[in-house]
Amino acid sequence: MSVAPARPLAGRRILVTRAEEKGGRFARLLQEQGAEVLQIPLIRFEDPDSWEPLREALSQVQRFHRILFTSATAVDRFFERLRAFAGDSKLPAALSVAAVGPGTAQALARWGHAAQLAARSFRAEGLLEMLPTQEISGQEVLFPRAQEARELLVEELTRRGARVALVPVYKTVPREESRGTLRTALSSGRIDVATFTAASTVHHFADFLGEADLPRLMRQVRVACLGQVTAEAAHERGLHPDIVAERSTLENLAAAITEHFQPGSQKP
Numbered sequence: 001m002s003v004a005p006a007r008p009l010a011g012r013r014i015l016v017t018r019a020e021e022k023g024g025r026f027a028r029l030l031q032e033q034g035a036e037v038l039q040i041p042l043i044r045f046e047d048p049d050s051w052e053p054l055r056e057a058l059s060q061v062q063r064f065h066r067i068l069f070t071s072a073t074a075v076d077r078f079f080e081r082l083r084a085f086a087g088d089s090k091l092p093a094a095l096s097v098a099a100v101g102p103g104t105a106q107a108l109a110r111w112g113h114a115a116q117l118a119a120r121s122f123r124a125e126g127l128l129e130m131l132p133t134q135e136i137s138g139q140e141v142l143f144p145r146a147q148e149a150r151e152l153l154v155e156e157l158t159r160r161g162a163r164v165a166l167v168p169v170y171k172t173v174p175r176e177e178s179r180g181t182l183r184t185a186l187s188s189g190r191i192d193v194a195t196f197t198a199a200s201t202v203h204h205f206a207d208f209l210g211e212a213d214l215p216r217l218m219r220q221v222r223v224a225c226l227g228q229v230t231a232e233a234a235h236e237r238g239l240h241p242d243i244v245a246e247r248s249t250l251e252n253l254a255a256a257i258t259e260h261f262q263p264g265s266q267k268p
Helices: 023-032 052-059 072-086 102-110 124-129 152-159 176-187 199-209 227-236 250-260
Strands: 013-016 036-039 043-046 066-069 096-100 117-119 140-146 163-174 193-196 222-226 243-245
Touching: 013 023, 023 036, 023 250, 043 199, 052 072, 052 163, 066 072, 066 102, 072 102, 072 140, 072 163, 096 102, 096 124, 117 124, 124 152, 140 152, 152 163, 163 199, 176 199, 193 199, 193 227, 193 250, 199 227, 222 227, 222 250, 227 243, 243 250
Parallel strands: 013 036, 013 193, 066 096, 066 140, 096 117, 140 163, 193 222, 222 243
Antiparallel strands: 043 163
8 A cells, every 4th residue: 555755844833923814825835735834823904093094085086097006905905995985896997906916916806806017026116117207107096005014115106206195904913912822832942934924924023022032932943934025024133034935925935935845955
């Protein structure tokens, strides 16, 4: 009787830090490769401090030339609120939709919309490369995003002559009840890889552990990051990414982790 070969991540224990409502699919991808997954969500998504900026923008949505999305969470939160305000999730046909990353484009598709412009680079800078000054100048741009997101895109679009309506559709807050659980898990010495899919999660992780204890608790733990923005945040907080998925999809991050543990890769 033949014996099935061991799956590549068998015997590896991997920490998933994504928000609770987002971590399940990533955990399944890792489990399919044999990993034992420990889910400790470090953030949660909440309503922004006010819905009024979005309500005002939607009341005059016909004036906008473009709408920009830089995360799947922003897509979902925007269309949920649009449906609540307007009774459906339709956008004006003349409104050009732009997205950063395949996950964001997939989220748009789930709501019945296609991105006319999709950044080849999986970060906000990639979208800027596709929006020349002569095209964006004078345009009204609607930008639903996280309340605490990076300002680079807004600043650069404004510099190029666009008028940007920034509308927060969610905010990211630390999940304080995970603080003790995280410390206990890392103190056990049984975590092989800690995974990060957003810069906000990196920052909350580092804050939970504290600057003094972070090096000790992470000494034997590999760090895996989704995309360069997340990896840069990890470097800033004293973490040193061993695995970086250049394409910002969960499938690519799971594949990069699996590849890292293949024979001949850098691993003990």
